[in-house]
Amino acid sequence: MIDVAREAGVALRTVSRVVNRDSTVGAELAERVNAAIAALDYRPDERARQLRLGTTGTLGAAVRQLSHVNPVLRAVERAARAADLMVLAASTDDDEQLERQVVESMCRRRFDGIILEPIGTDHGYLVPELAAGLSLVAVDRPVLGLDVDCVISDNEAGIRTAYAHLAAHGHERVVYVGDDERIYTAQQRATAFRDCVAGRGAPAEGTAYTGPIDPARIRAAVQAALDGPTPATAIITGNATISVEVLRCLGPDSAKVAIVGFDDSELATLLRPDLTVIAQDDAAIGGTAIDLLRARIADPSRPIHRVTVPVKLIPRGSGETAPS
Amino acid sequence: MIDVAREAGVALRTVSRVVNRDSTVGAELAERVNAAIAALDYRPDERARQLRLGTTGTLGAAVRQLSHVNPVLRAVERAARAADLMVLAASTDDDEQLERQVVESMCRRRFDGIILEPIGTDHGYLVPELAAGLSLVAVDRPVLGLDVDCVISDNEAGIRTAYAHLAAHGHERVVYVGDDERIYTAQQRATAFRDCVAGRGAPAEGTAYTGPIDPARIRAAVQAALDGPTPATAIITGNATISVEVLRCLGPDSAKVAIVGFDDSELATLLRPDLTVIAQDDAAIGGTAIDLLRARIADPSRPIHRVTVPVKLIPRGSGETAPS
């Protein structure tokens, strides 16, 4: 920077003014400085700038898997871009320890705020960070035990809607195939499903098949549901991956059972019949996540907001067949 | 840090020693310092550290879409983690200008290196960055016109293998449905396909349908290929998205035409028959990308390496049917 100032024959101060587009600098002088910058291949060091300024203009996104389809992350990026913030993302890989490493690393880098898809149940490591002024918004799941802004889908309403939809089409015996209930959303959805069944006066036990996403387990669950004395006529799945696995093991029989899948996905319209889904409002989730985060950065002492985003049933055929 | 030193009753220098796990510090003293760190909620500022050290321990990944399935990015993260490097990723959203913004932003942050999936043809903005010492590795496509390390799949061999595979199963009239040829990989694959057709002595024109990923265009291409006087009996697709679109518009007819898709994907085994694909070796691509990047960081003056990674045909049924 000193070299640039010398090259342009101006003061160091003026170079800084030009780089920061200060209005109190004349056009021709700015041009001279820019020429010097180009001539010397000067490129400002953001680290020093951030150190001096205190702020980074950067949001961190710690998500389960960067390289998987994640419409919420996409919406987050879009919203952040509109607010002229850079978002840098890293994967937590569904690993609690890795999540901690990633988040702490972002904290040391003094990111202005972090968007987190929390995993696991113990987020004690966040306490000192939050006390030190970390702005954090949880997405998809809350941070259990901690008062943190969060935005999650209305999982319960989604399951209720799906169940009512199937009931309205005459299905009496519906089963739920879902993810491991140690995962918050999976637990929410499974519980909501059991409540639906119990609400109709039917015994809830044995109707919700939950556990890890393992093809063999899911195949066993589907077979158990369909091969009993009173076989199920409809299935609600717990998320997009489960939907795929269920459809995979149903194969050509998939037309014989009604299916409503949680989470919309590209392949929902690839099948025959197309998959009826409970779709989350990804754009709303991502957008409000950024809104909440910016608001918290602006006013760290504001009250905690927990936003629930409605979901929507999209009928495409697989959920509108009558029981066979 | 000064406060921590005072609290622990040690010198500033010693706090730095403890934070950096310097071996010349006693165990009980380190414990005292750590207690002070905990008591005061001290957390080191990575920006200052990086400023002083010069290095960031961070790799940037500028990819087309963070939130889409990207096995290469996944492999990159894995390999970087093994090397104790943090990788922070951002989307370029298939937008040349956005790519530039993202990359320049990472440069200003002095990331140790950048992994880039380049878009477009004009990467002149990289020249001064490279001159200033940027370590860069291009993935999936080369940076045209610039001498930059890169690692790409053997697109040509992939297409040749697919074509030979179909020919071996008796297919004489094969068409290619691919992406916009302004995209490097799309151009490579389309050209390789035309060469295959010409190599058999058949007229190449009209056998390669390329253009943007637009359902209407793809539908038109498929219909044109199948409805002519000498209808095609086999289709090679240009990438995973195209495969989905082609299968979508073939619908139940998909069993009547042989298909080999470029890129493996989860849904390849969801269909009947399962999709035969040309699979890229994502782990190898990601791994060598990190290797190349680390080597370049270590020795910026080393010669440029351009690595081609072999692809593999995975027969699953859709590509092994005889012409009808």
Next chain:
DNA sequence: CGGTTACGGGATAACGTTATCCCATCCGGC
């Protein structure tokens, strides 16, 4: 002609680290 505004220079202090160059112990061993 005095006063205000616009534009820019100059010097220096931060921001929070680490590194360097010493010095001061203490302790065991020859």
Next chain:
DNA sequence: GCCGGATGGGATAACGTTATCCCGTAACCG
């Protein structure tokens, strides 16, 4: 009694920015 290797203190200079405080010069306005 002296040497040498651990272990730690103290002071200070960086790293590359921006901000502050003040001083110039012009030009412009009434």
